[in-house]
Amino acid sequence: MARTKGSVGADTKTAIYAAAKKLIEAKGFEAMTLRQLAAEVGVQPGSVYRYVESKDELLQALMNQHMISLIENWEKLEGKGDDPVSRLKAFVAFHIRYHIERRADVVIANLELRSLGEDYRADVVTKRSQYEANLRNILSDGVRAEVFPKVDQEVAAYAIIAMLTGVCFWYRPDGRLSIDEIIEVHQKLVLQGVVG
Secondary structure: OOOOOOOOHHHHHHHHHHHHHHHHHHHOOOOOOHHHHHHHHOOOHHHHHHOOOOHHHHHHHHHHHHHHHHHHHHHHOOOOOOOHHHHHHHHHHHHHHHHHHOHHHHHHHHHOHHHOOHHHHHHHHHHHHHHHHHHHHHHHHHHHOOOOOOOOHHHHHHHHHHHHHHHHHHOOOOOOOOHHHHHHHHHHHHHHHHHO
């Protein structure tokens, strides 16, 4: 049988991941079948198993790619500032911009976590907690420096991240506000909520 358009090693795996993101974002993880995925990539359905062991493994890989990229990009970000207020503003700007630019990854990482089996979920949740620790550390430093009031930092971090992540679900490039204006509004909201 002749090779189909997507059946070339590493290119095929990349194509499978890209097609999976597209299908999961459009249909949801549970509704996507490996047969649909194979058709989207242009390979025979059985060929998908050469690149992924199961749908769960594929979903975990997509989520891990997102979380690893998120963590690495935050760590590489320059100009965060030295004081807690500057770092908090930088976190807000980074989180919103990163998530708006990667909407499909965010939809999958946030709405499909429930679809992962327990073993796979634990791995992704560990990475998510690692990222959230950056915000908790900023809040903790702010409390120690007496620029933020004492609050439950875990609850505050969850609330802030939920608000910031939510932007990618309603933001439209042709909307009333630019990304920079949305970031500025959210920086004020977060600082007013934290500094109060």
